[in-house]
Amino acid sequence: MNKSKIFNLQGIKMPELTHQRIQELKQTPKGKLITATSMDAFPGLLKTMEASLHEQLAKYEGMKLTGQNGSARKLLLMEMLDDHLYWEFAYHMMFIKWREQQISKAS
Numbered sequence: 001m002n003k004s005k006i007f008n009l010q011g012i013k014m015p016e017l018t019h020q021r022i023q024e025l026k027q028t029p030k031g032k033l034i035t036a037t038s039m040d041a042f043p044g045l046l047k048t049m050e051a052s053l054h055e056q057l058a059k060y061e062g063m064k065l066t067g068q069n070g071s072a073r074k075l076l077l078m079e080m081l082d083d084h085l086y087w088e089f090a091y092h093m094m095f096i097k098w099r100e101q102q103i104s105k106a107s
Contacts, residue, residue, distance in 0.1 A: 039098065
């Protein structure tokens, strides 16, 4: 997975998807929804999440260019960082489910 494909903001440190963070995300409503997603639905879910991130990024860049309110930009940035972490989490969960399918097929 290539983070820069989706998100590349200079000077912004991207949150890392650590084991601890994965466990925390699994407990959130959005994380539970992602965890409950079937393997067949992941491509559509990820495409939707990616499109949303692109829209947010375009909105953020537009706000930055027009010099709009710094606090509104900051809120949008925090939302984007959170959504990006869930996007990575969804990729992680898709891999886990794929691996589980492969193991069950091999047995």
